[in-house]
Amino acid sequence: MWRIAGAERVRVLRGVGWRIVQSLLGGLLYGVLITLVVDLARGGQVDRNRAVQVTVVAVATLIGQLLASYLAARDSWLASYQVSAHVREWVLEHLLRVPVPTATGRRRGEIQALLTGDMQQIEDFLSEGLPKLGQALGLPVFVVVAAAVYDPVVALVLAGAVLAAIPATVWAGTRTTAAARERTTLQAESSARFVDVLTGITVWRVLAAPGRIADVLRATALDLRDSSVRMLGRLIPPLMLASAVLMAGVPVLMAVVAGRGTEIAVGFLLVAIAVYRPLVAALSVGEQWHVTRSALERLRSVAEIPQLPDPAEPRTPRGVEVRFDDVGYDYPDGTPALRGIDLELPERGMVAVVGHSGSGKSSLGGLLSRLDDPAAGSVRIGGVDVREIAPDTLAATVTQVFQHTHLVPGTVAENIALGRPDADRADIVDAATRAQLHAAISDLPHGYDTRLGEDGAGLSGGQRQRVAIARALLVDAPVVVLDEPTSALDTRTESEVSEVIAELARGRSVLLIAHRLGTVTRADEIVVLEQGRVIERGTHAQLLSTDGRYRRMWDRVEPAGDPAQKSPAQRSPARNGPRARSTAGTDERSRR
Template identity: 35%
Template sequence: MIRMLLRVLGHEYGGPVRRTVALMTVTALVEGLSYALLVPVLRALFGSTPGDAWPWLYAFGGAVAGYALLRYVSDRSGFLAGSTLLRGTYHRLGDHLARLPIGWYEGGRLGEVSALASRGVLQAMAVIAHLLAPFISACVTPLTIVVVMSAFNWQMGLAASAAVPIVAGIQMRAGRSMAATDRERHERDHEATGRVIEYLQAQPVLRAGGRTAERFRVLDDSLRDVRRASRRTALSALPGVVGLALAVQTMFTVLLALGTYLALGGNIGAAELLALLVLAARCADPLLSLSDIGGQLRGARYELTRLDEVLRTEPLPKPTDPVQPALHDLEFESVTFRRGGRTVIDGLSLSVPQGQRLAVVGPSGSGKSTLLQLPARFHDVDGGAVRLGGVDIRAIDPDVLMGQFAIVFQDVHLFDGTIEENVRLGRPDADEADVRAAATAARLDEVIERLPGGWSAHVGEGGARLSGGERQRVSIARALLKDAPVVLLDEVTSALDPVNEAAVHEGIERLMAGRTVVMVAHRMRTVRRADRVVFLDGGRIAEEGSHDALLSRGGRYAEFWDVSLTPTASE
């Protein structure tokens, strides 16, 4: 567990962790050794001169006080180490997630990472702050007590020692038997969490369909799976809990019988017997707590394993000798990209001269959005190369590469902050005049004027307090402020009302002016603003040329154009 923890965190944290473990171990040893003073205390109390017990009582009180001080210091060290490790884990996880390709986050990983970064990291780091001290105490203190018992009576010590391998064997067997059920329960928990979120997000659809009184079958099935998995986990834990309790109680009964036999034979005094039985009873509580602590440690280990898997995911490789592109033309050279065993882009070659606009058109699933993502290196291609200014984008430093692109997609995400903070994400060091100019160019100033608080108005989580058109204006203002030479543009007006559509189109025109542009067009009239049009089908270029030239050919593009002009065409 500790080795995995250090592997996840980095070995620079090894020193504090080892010191904390050593301090907790010493504390558990002192606790066990302090109980040894009970023997002379009771021997004096049961002797002819009970007053002789005072020095031993003072010694016992001093030992308990010393143990209490050590316990305070070790617990405090554990909490401090835990908080340090928690902060370090968040920093390391955040830095690593920032270096993973954007495409890695697809396929439901957002929910997984969200759960891992919240509950998962806290549970994993609880090992140092909350679980390690009681676990070490449950292991070391009973062993120390067994050594103390052996020092006073070897028969009692030997009998107590026999319980050590039995308890260890029960714990190991219980851990192995519960590993599979623990894993299943965690998986069901994560799945149920996703279903709950899905159920909440689906409320508008369910209510529109008049199904508010019905149970959500997918969620119900998921919750039933959680219940069944929890039941199996509880049942699999019973043998270990019962076996541990029986072993501890049997050990105490054997010690009681053996002590009685030895006392009757005159081999041990009543005071020593009482003291040794008190020591044996003191072993029971920490040993019985091993079942609960073991379950929590297994849960923490599971989260550590998941965290380790994420941190072991290879980020996009950085070039050893990065090249700075001097120009801003784009070139796709025999590009092939696969996802999930399917070829999305198949041997595609095209170029976008600097300052020109390329429109990408095609049916759903033809690879348009993927093609738009490749220049910004959301994914690495499986074959061929994407070049910016004649330089393979894999040879450009990732930070420099992202600085070359202004990206505006249909799905706009805003952070829960003010409008100004969201706009400044484009260029945090921009002066106020540049921010205001970008907002005016995107016609965001109209939105700001009518919002309470103006620039200081909070947009809510994900921009929930703004309409779709208002969020798009923030996104365009952000891109304008960034002032990047290349624009990657998804059709952003397909779901907007006419007023917002006109404002967004105006902002987009200003954004594209004089820049290299690749835009995915869902509305065919958007294509007229492009210098060249590419029609994709199955990840390949079916047609290529200007808007007018493609119309005159009467091919696939012309069919799309005709459909877009019909009254029933989806705008």
């Protein structure tokens, strides 16, 4: 907790300090009233001057408590909000710098639970729990010290009752920690399931499965309820014991002071009430802390995900020729994804990668964009390892169009300019026009300023894909990764989007990850992957001339295929760039 407070530590301590001041002022008021009660119990009289003094002190301490309460609330709440905002920002920045497969391996609901429920728990502890603890301990400490001056025996009784309650409080912590961790885990699971349902609500409705998902959500809610009950069941007995030990100090205290006069007994009874009530209230802070600690553990688990390291001395690529040299890559669970990949993408050339699902095609594109680092070998652009290129430089060099386009909440213009937020409206319109999207945007209620629903709700699949292409056109990177950009579209929309992709590919180096073989026929080189290894490579004609895997794939999915069929990126004028090295048949090196 102290670590994440960061620059707000002083303000957090100041908030706790003001609560202690508030508590001490309350103790001062108690002291004045107790002396007054003791004097009256002794049969004394309260003259006018004494009454005025007591009134002035009472008013002054009350005003002081109000002021201290305001200052404490101001500092504590501002500090908690600032810490919460900083941590949320840090979590998002951290996740943007970790390997993408690792980040996406966590369910969105888990991250949402961390950024909402867990952060709310941390906020509450900083703004209320910690100051409340300071306030609860300030007055008892003050009273014990004051009692020691008056009567050390009484001070020992007061301190003894407090110390006797510590073992029960520690016991409560040991019993509660595991239950609190289980409860926060179930809270994250519940959030994850709700997010999953909302994300796929159309599927659930189409499958007429509301009843089944309701059963799942109901079971999750009941598990969370049972976990909360278990946590309370473990927490309440030790807290009741601690409260009982504290309150047992009252009769012990009365027995000690009973022989010293009735008036003294009355005074110390008031002292006992002043001491024990805030201490009992402080026990609830212990429960809050155990839940907060579970939230901090989840935050730590995210912080421990290693980031992709930034280069110590960034280098600038000399050209945009791409080379994969003996590249190996593993999925986050350790399963091999790529092994011994050698591939060359010449400047302004095109290499297509084909293979069955799970063969490692998308992993290849992700390594070029440095969504993760290879386990072996290197990926180079212009002779420079992508790990030695500054992130901003790499983003300006390589852009990627995915099969599924993610649109962020905001306007159409903001979505197009996502990769170049400083772009002016003219550049945005030009990119949209080249992506054949301008007419569709003009038909929207507010044109480029139309706000899109979540994930582009309101746009068709083809329009969303054109937005992604417009983004890439606006970034104007010389290397483009096309990761099955049309595989999820219908035939007509695919044809339209393919023309736009041709515009994007013109004059650029293109790594085309293809699902449909008809889109790769005019690539400079076609690489066939199987189980993460290159098993064939060559041009379309060369691969069809051999009885290999590509030929069998082509015969199966394109029985009437036209070998002259163009790929989407090749429906543009011919490029002048060099052709990729290609050899027909099987890559013998990949077999070894």
